[in-house]
Structure formats: C-alpha cells, structure tokens
Amino acid sequence: MQKITTDDVRAKHLRITEPSPWVARFAPLVATNGPVLDLACGGGRHARHFLQQGHKAVLIDRNTDALSDLTENSAAEIITFDMETDTSPFGADGPLHGRQFDAIVVVNYLYRPLFPALVDALAPGGVLIYETFARGNEEFARPRNPDHLLISGELLDLATGRLQIVAYEHGRLEVTDIPGVKQRLCAVKDLEISTRDDGEPAVHCL
Ligand SMILES: C[S@@+](CC[C@H](N)C(=O)[O-])C[C@H]1O[C@@H](n2cnc3c(N)ncnc32)[C@H](O)[C@@H]1O
Numbered sequence: 001m002q003k004i005t006t007d008d009v010r011a012k013h014l015r016i017t018e019p020s021p022w023v024a025r026f027a028p029l030v031a032t033n034g035p036v037l038d039l040a041c042g043g044g045r046h047a048r049h050f051l052q053q054g055h056k057a058v059l060i061d062r063n064t065d066a067l068s069d070l071t072e073n074s075a076a077e078i079i080t081f082d083m084e085t086d087t088s089p090f091g092a093d094g095p096l097h098g099r100q101f102d103a104i105v106v107v108n109y110l111y112r113p114l115f116p117a118l119v120d121a122l123a124p125g126g127v128l129i130y131e132t133f134a135r136g137n138e139e140f141a142r143p144r145n146p147d148h149l150l151i152s153g154e155l156l157d158l159a160t161g162r163l164q165i166v167a168y169e170h171g172r173l174e175v176t177d178i179p180g181v182k183q184r185l186c187a188v189k190d191l192e193i194s195t196r197d198d199g200e201p202a203v204h205c206l
Helices: 006-014 019-027 043-051 063-072 113-121 154-159
Strands: 036-039 057-060 076-080 103-108 122-133 164-173 180-190
Touching: 019 043, 019 122, 019 164, 019 180, 036 043, 043 057, 043 063, 043 103, 057 063, 063 076, 103 154, 113 122, 113 154, 122 154, 154 164, 154 180
Parallel strands: 036 057, 036 103, 057 076, 103 122
Antiparallel strands: 122 180, 164 180
C-alpha cells in the first residue's frame, strides 16, 4: 500500500476552499475593528472568508506557498513561521508577540503548547473559533497520532474560566468539509466585560 505523506494530506486540504461550516456560522460574532488570526492557515480559506466580510487578517503557517495571490492585499498579513520550535510565535522573539486579535481561528491543527497564548492573544471581546480532530478519529482516518487528536473536553478546559463558551461539540461528523471525529468550540473573551446588573457577560446571537 502506498504511504500517505504529510504533503499528500496538505494537498488534500488545500483543495477545500470553502470555510468550515463551524467557522462560517460563528464569524458574525467577530467585531470588524482589529485583525483576525488564521493560525496554521494552509490555503487561508478562513482568513479569506473574513477578508470578504471586511476584516483584516493575519495568516500564519510554515508553508505559505498557497497565499501568493494575497501578497498585494493590504488587509492581509502573511507570516511564514514554524510554530513548533523553541521560539513560540507568541513569545518574545516570535512574530505575534504582543499582538491582540478580534478573533483567532484554528482549524485542523493542534499544537497544545500554544493553548495558553491563544487565549492571551484575544482582545477583550475577541472570539476563539477552534475545530480539529479528536480521539475516535483514529478508527476511521488520519490523523491517528494522539498528539494530533483532542481528548474529551479538551477545548472546554482551554476556555473554562477565561472565555464565555457559546458553543461546543465533540462527535463524528459525516456531512461537513472534512468528515471525521471532531471537537469544535466557539468562545468569547468577555467574562470580564459586562453591562448587565448581574455581572453576566453579553448574550450572543447563535
Ligand atoms: C490540515 S492543514 C489545515 C489548514 C487550514 N487551517 C484549513 O483548515 O484549511 C494544517 C496546516 O498546518 C500547518 N502546519 C503544520 N505544522 C506546522 C508548524 N509546525 N508550524 C506552522 N504551521 C504548521 C501546515 O502547513 C498546514 O497548512
């Protein structure tokens, strides 16, 4: 049997140009003031979705070859960077150091050491939209490596106490852009921002 390489998987993902339905669903929660970060952006399908809605976008990936058509777009900032070395993209020497985003979108990518920095890099009111493969996926398809599969409740743990969780799912998805066992989260950094008498954060339209 022919071995499937990471380049093969990347090429398969680059053929998908529509945004994930999960990202498209929650994109309207994002304010248009600051930029949206598309982390491990691949072909940039999610950044492109936000650019079409009038947002600015920062796209980061270790391979940005598929983004050449965006280099002249003044609303798009492209960063070529390997996020899994000793230099964190959010660390003192990283290209995202000190940056704040109105949204951070991560789809089909998991590198757990970045988790705390993702929440820190959200501006007040910023939205985290995260979707990637989870345990159980190994029975059907790649990825099968546990390092690339979320465990039960892992995205909830990332957000709990720091973000308002507005949506969460974990299960097998058959009718979606890339079928598999996925975990998906949408959460807003507004626990500290309240105009309500009871101190509860704002209610968002779902
Ligand atoms: C499965 S693709 C997902 C692309 C995009 N998020 C999407 O949903 O269309 C995973 C992406 O992660 C990127 N990636 C993997 N390891 C990386 C690393 N160490 N640093 C930066 N990007 C990385 C790959 O280059 C690839 O574009």
